[in-house]
Amino acid sequence: MKRGGFRTSLRDKIIHVSLHLFEEHGYHGVTVKQIVETVGTSKGGFYHHFTSKDELLFVIHDTFITYALEKATIANETYTSPTLRLQAIIKSFIKVFDLYKAHISVFYQESNYLKGNYQVSIKCKRKQFKQIILNVIEEGQHTGEFRDNISIEISTMAILGMVNWTYKWYKKTGDKSIDEIGDIFVDIVLRAILSNESVNNNAYQKFIIQ
Amino acid sequence: MKRGGFRTSLRDKIIHVSLHLFEEHGYHGVTVKQIVETVGTSKGGFYHHFTSKDELLFVIHDTFITYALEKATIANETYTSPTLRLQAIIKSFIKVFDLYKAHISVFYQESNYLKGNYQVSIKCKRKQFKQIILNVIEEGQHTGEFRDNISIEISTMAILGMVNWTYKWYKKTGDKSIDEIGDIFVDIVLRAILSNESVNNNAYQKFIIQ
DNA sequence: TTAAACAGACCAACCAGTCGGTCTAATCAT
DNA sequence: ATGATTAGACCGACTGGTTGGTCTGTTTAA
CATH class of the missing domain: 1.10.10.60 (Homeodomain-like)
Structure with a gap:
């Protein structure tokens, strides 16, 4: 077989x-x-x-990051406005936790034990993932949807941190579903980075409450 | 000696x-x-x-978490309003990264290898730390400073995640100082959780811009 | 018949921890 | 002051158990 x-x-x-x-x-x-x-x-x-125990660790890393990257790319291509894009990326990423919770835990706790080419390959995909978010925020600042008096880099890391950290505490049996958590995260992020004009438009309400 | x-x-x-x-x-x-x-x-x-390699790992964990906990407690006791408290806690915590960056990296990457009483002791202090933030947010919702249509638990984890994740990317040689990063984080968090009334008051400007 | 799938005894390397011993500096008796 | 005593600091060869990985052989399916 x-x-x-x-x-x-x-x-x-x-x-x-x-x-x-x-x-x-x-x-x-x-x-x-x-x-x-x-x-x-x-x-x-x-x-x-x-071929080795190392390869097994790599396979676990790779299946997760490849999937997450693919979802983020799709979310990115599906929408045109940065606000909708960011929302879709965050929600798609947080949903990965339901499917790949175990992968993610291993990913973040053992990734620095990956050796040689295994490590290079994974790091490259991680960078791509981060870059997607970074680009969206940059674009949002240009279109005026996001306020531009805040560092793009730090905002990206804040978002990544908030979402990534979920692997430390999320449990399927908890009283908040992954969808609810995703909505709250989107709410927090958009409130934090939307420009005042966007908030005053219906844009904000429209996207948050959907 | x-x-x-x-x-x-x-x-x-x-x-x-x-x-x-x-x-x-x-x-x-x-x-x-x-x-x-x-x-x-x-x-x-x-x-x-x-006595063992394990004990060394424990000592490293303990020095960091004890220090962080102490600083958070002080920040908590110094101020009375939840907004100021939360701000002070975030800023004091982020500052710990300058001093204990290495400790923190080891802490988050190896803490699940701690055994027996070592693990119990550390987990207890971690819980206390989380509880401090949780209490502040809860209090803020009661006083009306923070909006109450958002889960306390998830907000807490979002903040913890955002700040904790810093250990993955922060470098002293980066172009943002730890103080600037702290200010941005405070900005993001307060924008996200302050109630509309608080934002309309001078409170918001006063605390953010200081 | 053949090639892939699997079994399990075996091995070389490694590693945390031990233990008898040495060195040094302070303390004490004379 | 000085030789004796002692206790803590430190040394490093050694060990017992473990671990990732190998190798030879057997089963199974096509």
């Missing part, structure tokens, strides 16, 4: 199991022996599908 | 060196051998001052 076949392959099982083990105990807190025992396979099975 | 003497003790040297090694390579990426070689001491010297 080839990779991507109609039955879950051992490869996928290993990723799935490792993900949750890494999330709980950290990359270094989990041994390959533990992984194969939990999966119900052997060292041979593991190393048939992965 | 006793600990805390007028010359930097070996203990302090070990902490200082480990800090920067951990920051760059992660706790698991640094061996005790590397530490003692960099310091210019020996295994014996290391284990004379620390």
